Amino acid sequence: MANLNTTVNKSHRYDAIVIGSGMSGGWAAKELCEKGLKTLVLEKGRMVNHVEDYPTMMQDHWDMDHRGGLNYEDQQKYHIQTRSGFVGESTKHFFTNDLNDPYEETKRFDWIRGNHVGGRSITWGKHCYRWSDLDFTANAREGIAIDWPIRYKDISPWYAYVEKFVGISGEKLGLDHLPDGEFLPPMDLNCLEKHFKQEVMKKYGNRPVTCGRVAHLTEPQPWHLELGRGQCQNRNRCSRGCPYGAYFSSNAATLPAANRTNNLAVRPNSVAHSLIYDEKTGRATGVRVVDSETKAMTEFYASLIFCCASSMATTQILLNSTSTRFPNGLGNDSGELGHNIMDHHYHVGAMGSYDGFEDQYYKGRKPAGLFIPRYVNLDEKSKNPNFLRGYDYQGAGAGRSNWSAGVNEQGVGAAFKESLFKPGGWGMGLMGFGEVLPYHDNKVTLHPDRKDQWGLPILVFDAEFKQNELSMRKQIMADAAEMLEVAGMKNITTFDYSGGIGVGVHEMGTARMGRDPKTSVLNGNNQIHSVPNVFVTDGACMTSSSCVNPSITYMALTARAVDFATKPQNKTAL
Incomplete structure (x- = not known):
């Protein structure tokens, strides 16, 4: 695959600028370039080209100096990133050095970042589920925060559009609250997972059990193969970068698609400092960029700007984009910029062991476990009086213990060695994912004095899980234990480690969409109300x-927004 174009034109002027190259930034670049716009993608971190910049993609733990663990020095460098549980010797290069890029926590906030071309699209969990009107109407129905300015019908065709390109493996269930999509064949469940499914669905009529809907190519289509993407090999080494392009990432899919139009330029090591605002026209004219290596500032210009730096980084840039018109941050007439931080809370559930199926095993290292869709607070019949909204189970599955069962065991000789190659017993875990409500006082602000090495005020986080989430966690844990017991598990134990907001790596909010400029930052087309370009x-x-x-x-919102922004009748209005 050809490397991405990094040549910047001499005029520094483009049709469009995209800040960030991750999940949404890659999609913005693809859509803008395919519509004929000369597009500059600004990336804070280093270049990562598909395949050639995945140094650990083929390594085993014994190939690494510390068998996959972090030495003391790296533990200090990644002292926040390690809160995620994802960072080790094989992946550390795809996570941010916390010493070089600090922030402050009034309350604990686990900001898990990847500053490089592709961003967290290299390391994401790849689960893909459509939202429904149960989600888009929840705020209005319950009188929480503000109403969404869109409904499922507005985004449904865009879900279909991006799903086909991404490649989502999954099973259709026919659930109104979890709409089916454009799916490739689902990954199979192993024998214990199938047993669990049978028993749970027999006991509970409203708890379907399926394989996770994940962005893995189980059956590549022609448009996937054209980009050099191949079938998932069940290696489960996704977060190291997939040399087969089997899981979706900006590096394997959207950026190469943009690159082949000859309309793309990617500029790595480019820290977006602030947007340039023209008081006379009421439009942004470009982006001020600090070179991460030389610290020199350069300005790039465009008539259309997409902010896709990740939720907190985008908000940092907008808050830092002050002017006479916007003394508190670009587009911040409502005062909502930086407020309403949300995430998903997880690391809660149960696990147990199972006696049986000793004559069965499974092939490969399937990169997706089972999934149990939300079944609580769907209607009056399923209402739980202790909390609003709901949860599902993912990050769950069954397997057999292996040679690690012999660690710290006393034994010598051939018989002991042979025992290490025999699979141990079956075990299974269930982990819940719960919704976090949009609380106005969960917020992020700019530090009044402290700046990072590139001259941006660092972020200060003041956010927490509140009683609704804590009550939900108790039910997640109890339900998990009950379902495992129904399926015949033994030695069941529960766990609850909440961490801080951010640990779900789904941080969102802070520049919310809405109908009223007095209570929101963006309109229903993802435009800043007062800065429409x-x-x-x-x-x-x-x-x-x-x-x-x-x-x-x-992804769907990004493709939809680009389509809106590039329609002839809208171009002049921008």
């Missing part, structure tokens, strides 16, 4: 959080 399509735009993963929604 600036669009925000990353997680900052979200008005509520649902209980399912948001990335496919970011």
